[in-house]
Amino acid sequence: MLSFSCLYDLALLAGLDEVGVSKAAPVTDGQEKYLEWLARGYHGEMSYLERNFEKRFDPTSLVPGAKSIISALLSYKLEGKGVWSSAPKVSRYAVLRDYHFILKERLYRLLELLREACNTVSGRAFVDSAPFLDRYWAMRSGLGWIGQHSLLISPRLGSFVFIGSLVVDIDIETTEQPVRNRCGNCNHCVAACPTGALLGKGLVDARKCISYLTIEKKSELTAEEEASLSGWAYGCDTCQEACPWNRHAPVTHLTNEVLVFREVLNRFAEGKTPLPAESPMTRANPERLRLLLSKSCKE
Numbered sequence: 583m584l585s586f587s588c589l590y591d592l593a594l595l596a597g598l599d600e601v602g603v604s605k606a607a608p609v610t611d612g613q614e615k616y617l618e619w620l621a622r623g624y625h626g627e628m629s630y631l632e633r634n635f636e637k638r639f640d641p642t643s644l645v646p647g648a649k650s651i652i653s654a655l656l657s658y659k660l661e662g663k664g665v666w667s668s669a670p671k672v673s674r675y676a677v678l679r680d681y682h683f684i685l686k687e688r689l690y691r692l693l694e695l696l697r698e699a700c701n702t703v704s705g706r707a708f709v710d711s712a713p714f715l716d717r718y719w720a721m722r723s724g725l726g727w728i729g730q731h732s733l734l735i736s737p738r739l740g741s742f743v744f745i746g747s748l749v750v751d752i753d754i755e756t757t758e759q760p761v762r763n764r765c766g767n768c769n770h771c772v773a774a775c776p777t778g779a780l781l782g783k784g785l786v787d788a789r790k791c792i793s794y795l796t797i798e799k800k801s802e803l804t805a806e807e808e809a810s811l812s813g814w815a816y817g818c819d820t821c822q823e824a825c826p827w828n829r830h831a832p833v834t835h836l837t838n839e840v841l842v843f844r845e846v847l848n849r850f851a852e853g854k855t856p857l858p859a860e861s862p863m864t865r866a867n868p869e870r871l872r873l874l875l876s877k878s879c880k881e
């Protein structure tokens with residue numbers, strides 16, 4: 583059995599901010615709620631959320647011989663003058679190199695370090711790349727609680743964190759310990775959401791979420807949807823900006839991963855340059871993004 587303190591040191595060496603460990607096992611709660619969420623149509627056009635239900639609730643089916651789930655956090659709390667602090671409005675994470683690459687690279691670095699420490703270890707890293715309940719496992723491993731905005735809040739890092747998971751076939755000392763929900767009577771995120779997408783108690787109607795509308799929705803936006811965007815062109819940080827737990831959280835060390843500076847975004851909006859290949863914004867429909875960026879500049 584690998585001690586948690588040994589894993590923690592290796593995780594920091596790999597460039598991760600926090601890790602927690604859960605025993606790999608099927609998830610026995612939450613299925614009905616998940617199915618109800620889908621039945622209400624809250625997922626909109628994200629039909630991939632309807633697929634692989636069994637795998638989603640049983641991570642042992644994704645990795646042969648899975649014994650431990652390592653949940654990792656990486657802060658993206660960028661502060662100071664950046665493209666996100668003035669028009670055009672894009673989410674903080676959008677100006678960085680795509681977090682799917684950054685986090686996966688670091689998780690596989692951790693796997694390599696584990697191999698050096700323990701000889702034979704096999705595993706697989708997931709960053710939204712498989713049907714995997716990242717927030718659930720991070721919460722279960724004691725890394726934080728799920729806030730009213732439905733996102734994981736780390737008591738130390740706040741909610742501007744990406745979550746990645748490494749499922750391995752060795753036993754690691756677990757850190758499973760529930761973290762008390764510290765939202766208390768606060769309702770700031772629900773009140774701040776410009777579209778009413780937050781329904782309370784961590785429930786989200788994704789169809790109304792600006793993040794969904796600007797990134798995930800593949801069909802045309804209706805006039806009503808377009809009018810609801812509050813100037814956001816890619817993603818939305820409003821509910822997290824309203825959260826007191828993000829006020830004193832430390833600033834990210836990912837500043838060297840900023841890829842899209844304001845000038846690049848402006849040139850892209852004017853049709854003069856494409857976006858860098860590793861920008862997460864390449865995931866959006868480029869025509870729609872250009873249109874929303876130019877509108878965002880005028881707001």
Ligand code: B12
Nearest residue numbers: 612615616618619673716733734744745791793794817818
């Ligand atoms: C689909 C998705 C979205 C969708 C849906 C959002 C959502 N909250 O589920 C959209 C496109 C809207 C979205 C937006 C964003 N996302 Co997103 N998204 C995902 C993804 C890929 C899957 C999440 C998922 O399974 N949702 C489905 C629902 C059903 O899951 P759930 O909330 O856990 O569902 C439970 C509750 O609804 C519950 N429930 C409890 N009570 C009740 C009561 C009733 C009546 C019902 C019906 C259900 C219910 O039951 C369900 C099962 O347990 C994850 C990555 C991953 N693999 O997990 C990232 C992820 C959640 N996103 C992330 C981020 C960063 C964002 C944005 C901040 C990006 C941005 N700046 O624009 C926004 C935030 C919007 C918000 N407030 O949620 C991060 C969150 C990190 C964190 N700190 O938690 C993740 C984990 C990606 C990552 N790897 O880091 N996202």
Ligand code: SF4
Nearest residue numbers: 775791792818820821
């Ligand atoms: S990301 Fe924006 S639109 Fe989506 S729930 Fe949060 S505040 Fe509402």
Ligand code: SF4
Nearest residue numbers: 729730765768771825
């Ligand atoms: S704004 Fe308040 S209610 Fe919302 S997640 Fe943060 S602490 Fe919880």
